[in-house]
Amino acid sequence: MVKQGFTHCLQMFPSVNMAATAGFYERIGFRVVRYLDASEPHVCLYMDQIEIVLTQSNQEAIVPNREVHGYGYDAYFITDAQEQMENTLRELGVNIVRPLSTTDYNNKEFVFEDIDRRWIAVGNKQ
Numbered sequence: 001m002v003k004q005g006f007t008h009c010l011q012m013f014p015s016v017n018m019a020a021t022a023g024f025y026e027r028i029g030f031r032v033v034r035y036l037d038a039s040e041p042h043v044c045l046y047m048d049q050i051e052i053v054l055t056q057s058n059q060e061a062i063v064p065n066r067e068v069h070g071y072g073y074d075a076y077f078i079t080d081a082q083e084q085m086e087n088t089l090r091e092l093g094v095n096i097v098r099p100l101s102t103t104d105y106n107n108k109e110f111v112f113e114d115i116d117r118r119w120i121a122v123g124n125k126q
Helices: 018-027 065-069 082-091
Strands: 011-015 031-035 042-047 050-056 075-078 095-102 107-113 119-125
Parallel strands (some): 011 050
Antiparallel strands (some): 042 050, 095 107, 107 119
16 A cells, blocks of 8 residues: 655755765764766765765855855754764764754754754754
8 A cells, every 4th residue: 555645855965075975974873875876976875764865066065054044954853862862973073063952942952063064953842
């Protein structure tokens, strides 16, 4: 039986250097699968229920949403284990730009910065 409606969402990240970006995510625990010989070369990153697809950008640098639009994250990963995730990323030397707190929209979250300066929020509704 075919399930009606949407079932998943994945994140598309253009990258100036797919190898470097993949290396960053691999270091924090993502599994990397390269499709560099495809007609549209890309790299897939997998961790738990998250999938990120890296594509090759023709730009000189990635400009994060907060710079293009004035605010906003580039992705939001949902977990109930925010404290553990923040501690793990901190131990790996990842830049935590906003420590774990409860937002004014009632999410418990923290924010880290990836190698391409994207801000990734990690949290959940309270």
